[in-house]
Amino acid sequence: MKTTLLLAALPAATIALPTWPWNKPHGHNKPLKYSGLDVLAKRAGLKYFGTAIDNVVLDNPTYISIAHNRSEFGQVTPSNGQKWMYIEPVQNKFNFTLGDQITVPAKKKGQLRRCHNFVWHNQLPDWLTGRNWTKPELVKVLENHIKHEAKHYYNDCIAWDVVNEAFEDDAVASLRKDIWLDVIGKEYIELAFKFARKYTKPGTKLYYNDYAIERVNNKSRAVAALVKDFKKRHIPIDGVGLQAHYTVGRAPSYDEQLATHKLFSDLGVETALTELDVRIQLPDNATLQAQQGAVYANSTKACLDADDCVGITVWDFWDPVSWVPSTFPGFGNADIWDANFTKKPAYYAISDLLRSYD
Template sequence: MKPSHVLNLLPLVAASPAPVHPHPGFGNRPQPAPGLGDLAKKAGLKYFGTAVDNVVLDNEKYTSIAFNYSEFNQITPANGQKWMYIEPSRNVFNYTLGDQIVDPSKDAGQLRRCHNFLWHNQLPDWLSHGNWTKTALLSVLENHIKHEADYYWGDCYAWDVVNEAFNDDGTLRQDIWLQTIGPEYIEHAFRFARKYTSPGTKLYYNDYGIERVNNKSVAIQQMVKDFGKRGVPIDGVGLQAHFTVGRSPSYTEIRASQQLYTGLGLETALTELDVRIELPDNANKTAAQATVYAESVRACVDEKRCVGVTVWDFWDPVSWVPDTFPGWGDACLWDEGFVRKPAYYAVADMLRKAAGGRKGE
């Protein structure tokens, strides 16, 4: 979920804008059923979803899959709700890119994990280069959350309130928020989010590299414990799950990491799952990828407080991976020809098996 991919593709947004309100039937065309969304619900999850970026909304084959409820019953706007697009100038709000994804997902009856209120990245220049006092930046943060939460009132099952605030060693990331406001900026963001989002909205902390028990995942656990003691609102922790064939955490490791948070009463989700392969691909790598996908989803299914899985897009040509990790790719469930990969069928088979196991509950 790094910015390089979307920034490189931004001219396509301007050249080929998608309609905010899709034409009738958008996302409702016949697809093989049951899809992953249907299977996930039968297996006990709330959803199986995908992130969607604006750069591909003019591709009807893509949108017929992305906004098909049977396949994906949850959608995350990959970039359209981030600060640089929502508030490009101070107190000037533009929801166009967010709406291009939220509107058709609402038409399709899909849930939305909205993403995100606060991040150190993809900030507009007026914010990142401003000369802020603590009081002024807190006011900017509250104003931004207030307006975006109000605009998407009732539209979001969950919000990623704070994204990627920790370093791998468990310390807080040095950024404009920490340097100007101090560590309490995270608490303020969650309190603002609870104040302004619609009742029942789940508030998440979201990060990568926390799918094992390590310095980072334990530091987040300590933050959550502190929040619980002091009444700071937080409902869940998102494990991004950007994995690599040959280096991915095991089923057991993912379960153990989730339990750092579910043991405190929070829900979890795999929020940005993809599994990259060192290119060129081959049958052995593809088979290993399928195993990683299936075991990762199984780790969510088997954790009672894990509510769902979101893949970070489903189609290889729009994956963020090749731009960010040269020499790596093929990270998604569909290949460039919109053919489902072995990973898709491995996940589907695992979900069917899990659903069968629930019959005796």
């Protein structure tokens, strides 16, 4: 199975179960009218609650019926199909099939689309990484790729993750050593945003997206410095995506997350939780699932209480297609539906928290 290779190493934190309504034994005295997560999120003031969708599971009708249920998910993100290795597998030969398999049905169902991504150090084709480029050559390659992909999805994307994971996890949050930095230099980031603004539809939100920036730490401060510099020099940037790949027992608190949203909103950009999941160290049990629900609820509440957090996207919703087990051996069950397509306590944690804002 192809998975998104995002290595989220989060510092330890103690999770305390909150006292919100969902933390009571689930089951109401009388039936409640059903409302999916997106309906509840919009009532609570968000623009969307969404999910990533990967192409490997498109032949499963039960999965598809949930993924494109607009009541549950008002927005979708192609988790892999818009990445460089699939979009431009041969230089200047573009193939939008995998991206379209996600965006076209979503558009028909009236779901918003977040698009992911233009520039990343990973999942690049061999023709790009397997030769030496001059700086002018690689700048032209970068612009050409963004131009063609942005134009193909011109009417499809409310937002683009323009640059993904440009910072390292070292003590000083230095820029990641990759083909872009090595050949073009640090200005590749601003060039990507300039090209994105040039070729995307006016009004499309341009995001910087990264993991382990959900606390105020060296990495999130480095991203904030980038945003501040861009704003000062009028480089287009509209948002920061907090990937939010969390672990039960090590996730940031509500207060820590709210402070991070404020760090970016104070700079005049919106935020979103772009890849939310919460992995459990296996074997799973009811206590861990309750703690997982607390993390999902904390994250949802922080977004709702932030000034400019616009929405939440879970990084898929069904445990069997999660990227977690292949990347973090011994961990899993990170999503909000289990293998039997049963809603987990985490689903109800989110749902009941959103209801409390209605």
